[in-house]
Amino acid sequence: NAGVTQTPKFRVLKTGQSMTLLCAQDMNHEYMYWYRQDPGMGLRLIHYSVGEGTTAKGEVPDGYNVSRLKKQNFLLGLESAAPSQTSVYFCASSYSHPANTGELFFGEGSRLTVL
C-alpha cells in the first residue's frame, strides 16, 4: 500500500551541484505533479505531466527539468542548484479526466537544502 513514494527524503547540496528527485506511484494514475512548499507561500506547481512521455510547465518551472519515461515515475532534476531552490518538494498524482475531481495523492516530501 505504498501510494506515492519520494526519494531521497533529505538532501544537502552545494551551489552549482546537480541532483534528481524520484517520484514513484503505484496507483496507475495518469497525472503527476511536482510542487514546492515554502513558508507563507503555500504550494506552487513546478511541472506536471498528463501522461507517459508528456510534461508541461507549471507556475515556477525555471531551474528545473522533468521527465516521465514511465507512467509510474516522474523525475525532477536540478541541473545547477541555487540557494533559492532550498525548499520542501512534494510529488503528487491523480486520476485523469473525467474521473479526476481534483483529489491529489501526495508523497511525504523531500527536503532539499542548497548551501
Next chain:
Amino acid sequence: AQSVTQLGSHVSVSEGALVLLRCNYSSSVPPYLFWYVQYPNQGLQLLLKYTSAATLVKGINGFEAEFKKSETSFHLTKPSAHMSDAAEYFCAVSATSITGKLIFGQGTTLQVKP
C-alpha cells in the same frame, strides 16, 4: 485565472472551541474547491472537496465547509476542536478539470490549546 486567499496565517483556539478557517477564491469558471490538511513532516491529504453538488460539504474528522458563491468563500469549520486537529490547512481551487492542476492558498496553521 484562479486564485485563493486564506485569511490568517495562524489561528489559535482552545480545545472544544469552534474552528473557523477562512478561504476566499477567485475563478473565471465554476470552481472545484478543496481543503487539504498537512500534519507535521507529512504530505498533504484531502479533507473535503466541493464539485458543484451540495453547497455544504462534509469531510473527514468532523470538518465541513460551505460554498457561498455570492461571497466567493469556502470557509472550513469544526464545532469542537481537538488537540489532534493541530496542523496546517490549505485551501485550493482547481485550475481546470482537464489537467487536475490545483492552485493553493498560503496555508493556515491551526494551534489547539489545552
